[in-house]
Amino acid sequence: MLLKLLAALLALLPVPALAQAITPAEQARIDRLVGTTLRDTGVPSASIAVVRGGRIVLARAYGKQCEGCGAPDPHLPYPIASNSKQFTAAAMLLLQDEGRLHLDDTVSRYLPGITGGDRITLRQLLSHTAGLQDYWPQDYSFRAMATPVTPQQIVDRWAKRPLDFEPGTQWQYSNTGYVVAGLIVEQVAGEPLLSFLQHRIFAPLGIRAVDQDLAVGLGFPQGYGRHALGPVRPATPAARGWLFAAGELAMSAEDLAKWDVARLNRAVLPAADWQAQETPVRLTDGSTNGYGMGVSTGSNDGRRYIEHSGEAVGFLSENIVFPDQHAAIVVLTNSWSSDSFMRIARGLAQIVLPPAPVAAEDSVALAAARRIYDQLRDGTLDRTALTEDANFYFTPATLADYRASLRPLGAPTAFTQTGRTRLRGGFVNRVFRITYPGRTLAVSTYAEPGAHGRFEQFLVASAQ
DSSP: OHHHHHHHHHHHSOHHHHTTOOOHHHHHHHHHHHHHHHHHHOOOEEEEEEEETTEEEEEEEEEOOSTTOOSOOTTSOEEOGGGGHHHHHHHHHHHHHTTSOOTTSBGGGTSTTOTTTTTOBHHHHHTTOSOOOOSOOSSSOOGGGGSOOOHHHHHHHHTTSOOSSOTTSOOOOOHHHHHHHHHHHHHHHTSOHHHHHIIIIIHHHTOOOEETTTSOSTTSOOOEEOSTTSOOEEOOOOOTTSSHHHHOEEEOHHHHHHHHHHHHHTOSSOHHHHHHHHSOOOOTTSOOOSBOSSOEEEEETTEEEEEEEEEETTEEEEEEEEGGGTEEEEEEESBSSSSHHHHHHHHHHHHHSOOOOOOHHHHHHHHHHHHHHHHHHHTOOOGGGBOHHHHHHOOHHHHHHHHHHHGGGOSOSEEEEEEEEEEETTEEEEEEEEEETTEEEEEEEEEOSSTTOOEEEEEEEEEO
16 A cells, blocks of 8 residues: 555656756756856857756756847757757668668669769768768858758769768768768658658657758747857858758757657667667778767766767757766757857766766875875975875975965865876876866876875866
């Protein structure tokens, strides 16, 4: 009876409460993070979503989304640009499941006239290893983008040029390859790419996705830009057709987070398709940079991630999934003249994710570094904790400079390791970040191996 009562009570709880809801303290930190970042960078608005415990626990918008817009609306669809690539790749994987194509088929089987089409595979299109020249490497709208274009016209102009390299031998980001992939999806599926995605992915997940070329004007976010440090001005969208399968989608942060939840739960696509998309593709020499098919993979601070960013005229986006934490972060901004989207994403990770795992030796080293730093502030130094070379470095004059410059700062508000521990020259290298109100310092250290290795180097410098 007690179990039934508990189950009934849980059923009455809102979904976020079951999925580690954002606490009031976390919400206050998030609001400060986004507000400060927008203010510092001049970016007009941001729309964010957070997945925790496998569920969306936050979707919120900030700032001015367009000229004449009212209160920030988290449901407005921002262009997600190259975050669209993972959907194009998913479409091709679904067609492979049905036996209608195979990723190791060559391009020439479906589209004639592509340079190297008899050697380029569909997998290489999706992994940026085909050698096709990218038609939009610039971070601005070039002259032709003022005129509407069709996917075939992009292919005719860029995919029929000489290859930049032999397929499979190098990695080079190529929007052109995804335009070719999109045309192949449409040919095999017998319908427009967006239509295919709508009934196979978006409708089942409850995602509202629109063509970004149509997400313009009243009721849609306005893109902005600035020249150097000049005023923030509305950006003129590219003419229709320029992003297609390489980045044509617009959706809200919450809707993109629904896709992230599907990735975490291995829903909508077969689990093998998700795994295939997330498996780094290897070059002919066996190397890889971690890119799979439409997503980049890697590890940072001990956390595995699946990630992609996107750039459209006046917009930047970041989408990152942490599979082991069953979490994800989406950040959409309406300016392409700032790194605010990455600043917000990094800050959100620090707030909403559990602390990154710390190796036991790193914990010991952190405490030892803090002790040495505090001693240097006070003008004292335990020389038994230093090697012969480090003791040679810390002359009386050096110690006096450390004390005179550091003591007035008082005790730091934070002292943390940043980046990875690594070996060099027989020593263990760690870098620490020291935070004070209004300024940040960095400490570069080398120490003997082992939990209680002596310091060979302990250098303090100003940092960003």
